[in-house]
Amino acid sequence: MSTDTAIDTLTEGIDRVDISDNNTDTSEEVLEQTCAACGKQGTNLNMCNKCKSVTYCNAACKKKHRKKHKKACEKRVAELHEEQLFKDVEPDECPLCFQPMPFEAEATTFKSCCGKVICNGCLYGVNEEAFQRGKIQLCAFCRIPATSSLRETLKLEKKEMDKGNAVAIFTFGVYYSKGQHGLPQNWAKANELYLKAGEVGCARGYYNLGYSYNQGYGVEVDQKKARYYWELAAMNGHTSSRHNLGCLEDGNGNYDRAFKHFIIAAKAGNEISLDQVKRAVMNGFITKDEYARTLHAYHERRKEMKSDMRDKAKEMGYGQTSRR
Numbered sequence: 001m002s003t004d005t006a007i008d009t010l011t012e013g014i015d016r017v018d019i020s021d022n023n024t025d026t027s028e029e030v031l032e033q034t035c036a037a038c039g040k041q042g043t044n045l046n047m048c049n050k051c052k053s054v055t056y057c058n059a060a061c062k063k064k065h066r067k068k069h070k071k072a073c074e075k076r077v078a079e080l081h082e083e084q085l086f087k088d089v090e091p092d093e094c095p096l097c098f099q100p101m102p103f104e105a106e107a108t109t110f111k112s113c114c115g116k117v118i119c120n121g122c123l124y125g126v127n128e129e130a131f132q133r134g135k136i137q138l139c140a141f142c143r144i145p146a147t148s149s150l151r152e153t154l155k156l157e158k159k160e161m162d163k164g165n166a167v168a169i170f171t172f173g174v175y176y177s178k179g180q181h182g183l184p185q186n187w188a189k190a191n192e193l194y195l196k197a198g199e200v201g202c203a204r205g206y207y208n209l210g211y212s213y214n215q216g217y218g219v220e221v222d223q224k225k226a227r228y229y230w231e232l233a234a235m236n237g238h239t240s241s242r243h244n245l246g247c248l249e250d251g252n253g254n255y256d257r258a259f260k261h262f263i264i265a266a267k268a269g270n271e272i273s274l275d276q277v278k279r280a281v282m283n284g285f286i287t288k289d290e291y292a293r294t295l296h297a298y299h300e301r302r303k304e305m306k307s308d309m310r311d312k313a314k315e316m317g318y319g320q321t322s323r324r
Contacts (some may be wrong), residue, residue: 002161036069037061051076086260089237091268091301093100094119100304103239105204105270107310109318112156115165120318121309127207154181166202169193173198173208177217187218206233207241214244223248234261239270255285263290267297269305274298 033045036054038061045055046062051073056062091100094108096118101108118140121195126140137146147153160168172183173193179185191212197205210229213222227248233241246261259280263274274294281291 027076035061037065040175048073051080084235085231086264087269088264088307089235092117094122096122097307097309099307100301101300102305102310107314107318108159110167110171111139111141112147112153112160112168113139113144115160115163115168116141117167119310120313121307121311124313124316124318125309133261150181164200166197166200166205168206169200170202170205173197173205177208187212191218198229198236201236202236203236203241204232206230206236207238210244237268239265239268239273242268243270243273243276246273248277255280259285263294267295267301269298269301271298 032041032043033055034041035045035057040057040061042057045057046059048054048056048062048069053073053076054065054069056065093099094101095116099119101117102119107120108117109123122140127137130137138144139146144161147156157168157171161172170193172233173190175181175183176193177190191209194205194209194212198209199205202239206229207313210226210233211217212219213229214226215221219225227245230241230244230248234245242261242265246258246265249255249258249261261279262273262276262280263286266277277286277291277294279285
């Protein structure tokens with residue numbers, strides 16, 4: 001077959017293919033939904049915004065069915081909450097080395113120039129390279145020269161906070177809680193910023209707010225609210241919050257729930273939670289096999305977080321002025 005004949009044969013096959021926009025696939029039918037109140041069926045009904053398990057054709061049907069649905073709704077909401085609370089959360093990664101972030105907050109640094117949080121190992125590596133080459137220190141992420149004064153740093157942090165950067169908002173919460181850098185000590189303002197930081201993605205904001213309610217910093221002591229905010233932080237991967245939840249459950253005699261929290265936190269690299277898991281196996285609350293799995297996961301996570309550069313950064317005192 002000649003080249004021209006082969007091309008003609010191919011184009012004839014393409015011409016026979018229907019590529020029109022209105023070529024619809026009717027092999028899959030749209031699933032119909034049923035109103036839980038009146039039984040009416042449809043394809044675009046309103047879902048219960050709490051349990052997400054039943055649908056209604058309108059607000060009137062939802063109101064009519066509310067009393068009958070209330071108990072099942074509350075049960076399902078509680079189940080969804082438990083599923084979310086005890087779900088493993090992947091750790092944050094350093095945006096430069098892509099290793100899991102160190103467990104200790106003081107082993108990371110918030111860069112006011114670009115609004116990024118990087119591990120101190122990367123910070124040390126870039127600074128050491130610049131020093132050896134006789135160059136000025138640059139941000140490890142955005143390569144902007146380091147600020148020359150605290151005033152300049154605070155100005156950049158304020159700019160990031162105004163842009164909605166979660167860590168910058170949290171950082172100013174810490175400044176207000178301690179009355180640092182010319183700001184008055186104001187726990188009400190600190191707690192307000194912690195809440196906002198948590199809402200836009202900083203789990204430590206929820207953690208600190210829970211701690212305020214636990215200790216009565218700027219608010220009345222309220223253990224229910226402390227638990228609530230620690231749960232939000234734990235669901236976002238904050239292992240110290242999860243450890244605190246384990247302690248609360250342990251103190252209330254809810255040992256199964258307590259050790260669920262301790263095991264998840266230990267697997268994420270929390271050493272003091274691992275100590276609680278050791279206590280649990282000694283007292284017969286969990287099996288030796290469960291402890292062995294937890295211990296293995298703990299060492300694997302710690303290994304993932306470890307690097308020579310991070311060790312050197314710690315030796316050199318990077319991160320000694322940490323933010324809780």
